[in-house]
Amino acid sequence: MNRTYIALISVLALILGTTVLGQNPQAQSDLYPFIKNDKLGFIDRSGREVIPAQFSTAADATVFREGIANVGATGGWTYIDGSGKFIVESQFWWAYPFSEGYACVLLPGEGAGYGFIDKTGRLLIKGLRAPSAFHDGLAPISVGSKWGYLGTDMQMAIPAQFDFAASFSEGMGPVQVGGKWGYIDKSGKIAVQPKYDITMLFRNGLGMVKIFSERRPLVGEIGMEGQTTEDVYLWGFVDQHGAEVLAPKFLDATDFSEGYAFVVANDGTKLFGIIDKSGKYVHEPAFDEATPFSESLAAVRAGEKWGYVDLDGRWAIPPNLAHAEPFWHGLARVAFEPGRGGYIDKGGSVVWQNKSK
Template sequence: MPMQKFNKYGKPRGFHYGYVDKKGQFVIEPQYNMAMPFHEGVASVEKRDKWFFIDLSGQRISDTYDWIGVMNEGFASVVRNDKWGYIKRDGQLLTPLSFDYGLSFSEGMAAVRDNGKYGFVNDKGELVIPTVYEEAMPFYGGTACVKTGGKYGQINKDGTFTIDPVFERFFTFHESLSAVSHEGQYGYIDSNCNLVIPYQFDYAFKFCHGLARVYLNGKTGFITKQGEWIVEPVLQEAEDFKEGLAAVRQDERWGYIDTSGNMQIEPQFVHARSFSDGLAYIRTEDRGVFIDRDGEWQFEDTFEEILPFSEGLACALVKMTEPPSGDPVLASLDRLNTHWQQIRKLFANQSSVRSDLEQSLQQQTRYIDDFRNELAYWVVALPRTLTLEKVIQDLKIADVLDSLDEDIQNLVHSEIEFAISGDQVYRSTHFMLIEHADDAGNE
């Protein structure tokens, strides 16, 4: 099978994500095919097509899924076999995986889609607002925007309309105002549906730090909640205010303005991102750099890609130049074999409780996943020609394999072959373990 040059996220093979600190140093080594920023102390990452959460030390703290969303308010959306649900921070299920789609939690509620319609679940996992809407947005300030009959309105947490669905476009309230559209123009209403800023803009965004970004006649400006211009529509581009500053482009150069409309960092950059966690990414003609709020350079970008900082760390993509350490593979293999021996003893003991056996088997499945992920990372981290024998030699696990139970030896050999070929293990690992453990109990 020819080796693909890119993974399914469009990233070159041999490149992996890790996490760097604000000095640009890796504190969680590159090892993931994809990684997301930290939020509430955890980040979702992907290895071998499986997503899971890690903590700030890089330790895996959840089961694996086909997808995991951002942790918000102690809950995260997860996907398995194309069905969505939610887990708690401790990894326990909040809801069954039964929905077609789900948004992040906000104010104790999350929008979910079932059979093409949206409703809301609460933080107890209960469907408290039926799935009857064509679209739904997160709750903010006790209300959420929904669409029904082709029009947008607003509901409260009881599902009662507080603003009737009469608008062509309606955004969730932010800082007590919401952008709405009528006959192709945008204005702002308050929570009583009073039009407080008349329809006049080509497009309008949410309020941040008391100001909103709007488009007018092909240019961008910022207005106050009274509809007054704090920055006239003369900017070529702009981002929303983040941490008190907004990135703006003027005369082909990017800089940053403060909430008074004054230029805090003069336009001088080819590109600029919003501030996050006290730093912002900018590009000059020849390099990328992170700057602080004073415009001082903090460290240069030497990565293939780097995302904004969050909770002190940023995801960074780098090319692997040498094979990673095999120690994590060996450690996961040792855990796998140790637990397997415990399972065999449980099955050999006629007095073992069935629920204990099944729980132990489920845990063994996780140990297999851990070993599979560590092995897959070690195999694909650096493009090179590998065989079963070479993997065993390079990982220095020949003696370890000889000491293992025969069933685990066979499993390890299969996993190595699968990792090299890139094929998936379609047979249920849980089913296979039950077969072998039952055989052990009958010996």
């Protein structure tokens, strides 16, 4: 996986996912996208369709943040408020959700690049080479061959000096120096030495890091040149001072959230269990796939079906769903079966479902 792809995952994760893992509710933000007859609209928490399905669909790109949603309209991408009214007249080739009062947009015209707008639609800066978002008052951007951080005054707050950089979270920014990843603080000073193959965003006071472990033969797979092998990487967690709270030893892991994380041990089980910050299991490995906890529930897959477990790993909503996403402000988007989706509440009751063909 190349470094550009990984770093952009980090950026987009914060653009789209920060509010899922903890933001104070805002009335206008409690609107949820739905798709009907290949058009996108929004429901409220009761399942009432408050903004009719009328916008272009683009997978999970459209969300309400800070009372504003990015939507695809007839002439391109723009923004609406909680009533469905257009608040920005400009039409962009792409529009990302607002974060800390600013939104990144792809400007129309071949090679025009990206820019940031405010909530009036005023273009504040243009010519950026990649999408970005403000978090902790900083946004990663590239200048020439190096990366640094833009401040909300649209001036460089941390000079471009890194091989790559991703969004800040909890006061820590993942950066790449000399082929390895570490973290900087908001002053631009190295806080965690670059020695990892990748560093992810800080959550719950810990950053998830990955190191190369070994090249392992794939059992039963022999290629034209002999035994087929795979590179094995292990995940661990560091604190803001660089101490390895949990040394890299897990084949897979989620971020910590609400004090717990899902991990896969390097012992051949290939199942996710739940650990606390000391590394102690609070629920033994039992899940095939898992997402971080959100609102004290986590979406997990057992076999072919998804459900939700509580912080102790007990089933809160039985695994009878085709797919499930984290809860956000009391609702979760799910697929009841392939091609039929909707929203459920934390009791598992259906709030809205797409009945259109």
